[in-house]
Amino acid sequence: MATRLRCLVVEDEAMIADMLEEFLNEIGHEVVASAATFPSAVILARESECDVAILDINLNGEPSYAIGDILRERDIPFMFATGYGAGDLPGRFAAVPVLTKPYQIGVLSKAIENSARAAGGPPAA
Structure with a gap:
């Protein structure tokens, strides 16, 4: 089994956030914090x-x-998520993975x- 990771979810659509949390739990991870607005996401990120x-990528615009x-x-690894396509990420994020919505659990x-592996975290078993 893979290592159980503690996840931060930043998503402004409640139904999508709920689905993402369900998927994360299903694959063995835990959502330890969730934010739906930019100000709360900043606090949780810190x-x-x-x-x-x-x-x-887009939190209420x-x-x-x-x-x-x-x-x-x-030094916390992260990925972006979007339903609009990756578009043009700022250059500093060129190597950051982008997930497309709707989420696919395997992806x-x-x-x-x-x-987690790229960040030097524990490898999946």
Whole structure:
């Protein structure tokens, strides 16, 4: 079984956040914090004890790039998520994985495993 990771979810659509949490639990991970707004996401990015984060690129019209910057400063791996296509990410995020919505559980599982491994986290068993 893969290592159980603590996840931060940043998603402004409640139904999508619920589905993502269900998928994460199903593949053996735990959602330790969740935010639906930019201000709450900033606080959680600074303070939450998580191993990996999934950030909706567009939070009620505001890009989540600053949240990615905070997570990067803390050496917490993260990925962006979008229903609109990856588009043009700022160059500093060129290597950050982008998940497309609707989520596919297998793709989500692999992306989290790869992010944790790339960050030097424990390898999946």
